[in-house]
Amino acid sequence: xxxxxxxxxxxxxxxxxxxxxxxxxxxxxxxxxxxxxxxxxxxxxxxxxxxxxxxxxxxxxxxxxxxxxxxxxxxxxxxxxxxxxxxxxxxxxxxxxxxxxx
Amino acid sequence: xxxxxxxxxxxxxxxxxxxxxxxxxxxxxxxxxxxxxxxxxxxxxxxxxxxxxxxxxxxxxxxxxxxxxxxxxxxxxxxxxxxxxxxxxxxxxxxxxxxxxxxxxxxxxxxxxxxxxxxxxxxxxxxxxxxxxxxxxxxxxxxxxxxxxxxxxxxxxxxx
Numbered sequence: 001x002x003x004x005x006x007x008x009x010x011x012x013x014x015x016x017x018x019x020x021x022x023x024x025x026x027x028x029x030x031x032x033x034x035x036x037x038x039x040x041x042x043x044x045x046x047x048x049x050x051x052x053x054x055x056x057x058x059x060x061x062x063x064x065x066x067x068x069x070x071x072x073x074x075x076x077x078x079x080x081x082x083x084x085x086x087x088x089x090x091x092x093x094x095x096x097x098x099x100x101x102x
Numbered sequence: 103x104x105x106x107x108x109x110x111x112x113x114x115x116x117x118x119x120x121x122x123x124x125x126x127x128x129x130x131x132x133x134x135x136x137x138x139x140x141x142x143x144x145x146x147x148x149x150x151x152x153x154x155x156x157x158x159x160x161x162x163x164x165x166x167x168x169x170x171x172x173x174x175x176x177x178x179x180x181x182x183x184x185x186x187x188x189x190x191x192x193x194x195x196x197x198x199x200x201x202x203x204x205x206x207x208x209x210x211x212x213x214x215x216x217x218x219x220x221x222x223x224x225x226x227x228x229x230x231x232x233x234x235x236x237x238x239x240x241x242x243x244x245x246x247x248x249x250x251x252x253x254x255x256x257x258x259x260x261x262x
Contacts, residue, residue, distance in 0.1 A: 002210065002211070002213060003210060004103075005213075006206045006209060006210060006213070007107075007110075007206075008110075009206070010202050010203070010206045011110045011113070011114065013202055014114055014198065014199070014202060015113070015114065015117055017195075017198045017202075018114075018117050018118060018121055018195070019117075021121065021191065021194060021195075022121045025184065025187035025190075025191075026121075026183060026187065027181050027182075027183055027184070028126070028181040028183065030126050030168065030171060030172060030175070031121075031126065031129065031183070033168075034120050034121070034129055034130070034133055034168070035121065037133055037160075037164065038117045038120065038121065038133070038136070041113070041117065041136060041137070041140055041160075044140070044152075044156070045113075045140060045143070048144055048147055048149050048152060049147070051149070052147040052148065052149065054218050055218065055219075055221070056218060056221055057147070057148055057149055057221075058221050058223065058224070058225050058227075058228035059221065059228055059232060059233070060149070060152075061149050061151050061152045061225055061228070061229075062225070062228050062229045062232070062233040062236060063233070063236070064149075064152045064155075065151065065152055065155055065229070065240075066233070066236045066239065066240055068152070068155050068156065068159055068160060069240045069243055069244065070240075070243050071160070071164075072159055072160075072163060072164060072247070073243045073244060073246065073247030074247075075164050075167060076167060076247050076251055077247055077250045077251060077254070079167050079168070079170075079171045080250070080251045080254040080255060081254060082171055082175070083171060083174050083175065083254075084254055084255075086174070086175045091181065092175055092181050093181045
């Protein structure tokens, strides 16, 4: 039981690492949100795996459904902001945002 | 268990492809494929509801949102990604894999077994009776998301 849980946690950690790497190194705003999505996949894997191993799969499912709803809401808002940023600056480069005034 | 490890590896491979592809459309499709793998993993973990949610909402809806954004912003927004980031990824990935393996191995047998009594009832009972306030929060979050998108895309009035 313990080894199964640790296996899932190792894969979840790998996903979170890849998402953080994407956030730290990429410059495109859409790519950054792909990184956020990968992190959220790791988190939902960890939630469901813990529920599966602890035989609390029903509660884990309920929490993960809530997490997915929040994820969708965040992504929709963020992508709307990205489209507005593109209309204002003509670029999706994250470095150009640091030069904005006011 | 072997099939589960193959599925988990597929999930990691497609996520890595989503990070590494320069073409945003391909990256979004790889992300959808990774969600599909995660959904199958959830199905195999006796979590069919969250598996269906993952495949329909994350692999479906979020991919559509990404593709619409990519279509509206065109030509990748004129961003040149650094080549060093792509070249360094396998190196950092292997370093993290080794650290991950060492930490997991050292934790094996040390982390106490977190056993708890099995839950009675169904998923519906767990969601509606045990996590009732989560549903209120979900409704609030959905409304907040809809209102924020409406606010971001509102048209300018004549007085502005």
